[in-house]
Amino acid sequence: MKTVLKLTLILFFTEVGNAWAQTLYGTSVGEVSFYSDTPLETIEALNKKSGAIINSDSREIAVQMRITDFVFPNKxxxxxxxxxxxxxxxxxxxxxxxxxKEEVDLTVPGTYPVTADGSLTIHGVTKPISVKGKITSTGKDLRLEFKFQVMPEDYQIEVPSLVITKIAENIDVTGNMLLVKR
Structure with a gap:
């Protein structure tokens, strides 16, 4: 019993030590915008409160935002x-x-074209997605830029037939974030 307890404690502290040693970058004030353009109407909005975190050791990335934080020119x-x-x-x-996907050392200054494979959840629907972007590292912080398209129907976002011609089939989503070392 004591051996199992010792092993469990060793494994626990090893994992905690590994987690502390990882290089994390994050922000809670990143910008994400979307843009829809049709002959009848242009729709755009900006969210300046998007959170993001990048673990440079595991190359894992997460971006999260509140939907109500998108601000439109038209209320x-x-x-x-x-x-x-x-x-x-x-x-x-x-x-x-x-x-x-790319094997990049984000602690080394430089500009790196990257692709992140993962899942995007919007409107309660989760879909696999691949997002292309670029990360510029100063060695102390990261500038993350990305752009991809979303189809509202893929996320069960219903557009009434009265306004269907005012909303593009593909919505451009763009992000620009400065992540600082944590």
């Missing part, structure tokens, strides 16, 4: 977006969790 659009389309009371967050 009526913002209301419709939250109440009718994204149902932000029921589905308050969007989350990407993934892993950077």
């Amino acid at each position: 009526l659009m913002q209301e419709h977006f939250n109440e009718n389309y994204l149902e932000s009371e029921k589905y308050p967050t969007a989350v990407f969790k993934g892993k950077i």
Whole structure:
């Protein structure tokens, strides 16, 4: 019994030590925007409160944001977006969790084109996704930039037929974040 307890404690402290040794970068004020353009209407919004974390050792990445933090130039659009389309009371967050495919040492200054494979959850629906971007490292912090497209129908976001021609089939999502070493 004592041997099992000792082994458990050794494994526990080894894991805790490994977790402390990892290099983490993060932010809670990253920017994510989306853009939809059709001949009838342009729709765009910006979220300046997006959180992100990158573990440079494991290359794991996560980005999370509250849907209600998207700000639109037109307040009526913002209301419709939250109440009718994204149902932000029921589905308050969007989350990407993934892993950077390339073997990059983000502690070394430089600019690295990267691809993160993972899952994106919007409107309560999770789908696999591959996101291309670039990470610029100063050695002390990281600048993360990315762009990808989302199809509302893939995430069961219903667009009424009256406005279907005002919303693009593919919505451009862009991110720009400065992550500092934790």
